[in-house]
Amino acid sequence: MRTAIYPGSFDPVTLGHLDILERACERFDRVVIAVMENNAKTGLFTPEERADQIRHVIGHLSNAEVMIGSGLTVEFARSLGATTIIRGLRAVTDFEYELQQAAINMTLAPEVETVFFMAKPKYSFLSSSAAKTVAYYGGDLSPFVPDYVAEKLKEKYGGSL
Numbered sequence: 001m002r003t004a005i006y007p008g009s010f011d012p013v014t015l016g017h018l019d020i021l022e023r024a025c026e027r028f029d030r031v032v033i034a035v036m037e038n039n040a041k042t043g044l045f046t047p048e049e050r051a052d053q054i055r056h057v058i059g060h061l062s063n064a065e066v067m068i069g070s071g072l073t074v075e076f077a078r079s080l081g082a083t084t085i086i087r088g089l090r091a092v093t094d095f096e097y098e099l100q101q102a103a104i105n106m107t108l109a110p111e112v113e114t115v116f117f118m119a120k121p122k123y124s125f126l127s128s129s130a131a132k133t134v135a136y137y138g139g140d141l142s143p144f145v146p147d148y149v150a151e152k153l154k155e156k157y158g159g160s161l
Contacts, residue, residue, distance in 0.1 A: 004084035004115070007034040007073045010050045011043040012149045014131055016123035018057060020088040023117055025061050032080055033058070037070040044132055044156060057146040074109035083112055090119040090126070 006021055010033070024031045035050045045053070047068045054066045069076040077085055085105060087098050095116075102114035119126070131144040135153035145153065 001029040002084070003030040003032065003080060003082040004028040004086050005032045005034045005069075005073070005077050005080060005082045006086040007036045007069065007076070009038060009041065009043060009128070010035055010054060011041075011045055011128050012050065012131060012145055012153060013054050013057065014123075014126050014128055014145050014149075015143070016088065016090070016119055016126040018146065019120055019123055020086065020117045021058065021064060022061065024086045025063050028084065029063060031061075031064045031086070032082065033064060033066045034069040034073070034076055035066065036073065036076075037068065045152070049152070053149050053152055056148045072108065074105045074112050077112050078109060085112060085114045087114055087116050088119055089116050090124045 004024055006024055008017065010017060021031065021033060033054055035047050035054065037047050043050070051066045051068055058064045058066070067080075073085060077083075085102075087102070089095055089098060098114075098116065105112060105114060126144060131141060132153070134144060135141055135150070136157055141150040141153065
């Protein structure tokens with residue numbers, strides 16, 4: 001069984017994240033969406049809230065599951081028997097950062113390969129930060145996040161979207 005992990009903070013999960021996940025699920029037998037805890041960041045949602053949001057929007061993907069991870073991504077991948085790390089790329093700035101991370105991961109775990117998925121043009125501008133900003137100011141979230149996630153953003157910010 002070919003297992004891949006798709007790590008990230010997913011704070012919150014966006015339509016761009018879901019697009020990459022769906023495409024990864026077509027190519028791997030099992031894809032674990034790894035909500036990674038990062039002590040250096042304070043998220044809007046807890047890791048548990050993020051995992052819950054993802055579980056609510058991936059029901060149509062029979063080979064996808066959600067887990068909360070911590071520590072080094074390659075060590076989490078190894079613990080799951082994953083041989084591939086999925087990463088999405090939107091722009092050149094993403095590529096520079098992701099290339100460095102892939103090189104580090106390759107040094108630490110040569111048996112774990114990083115595979116990059118290019119964002120579809122309609123999602124190339126999309127980020128969790130942008131979705132949070134739009135939500136904060138009460139904007140239309142439909143181009144950014146699934147409806148369930150939009151409701152959770154609305155609850156978090158205490159307003160009506």
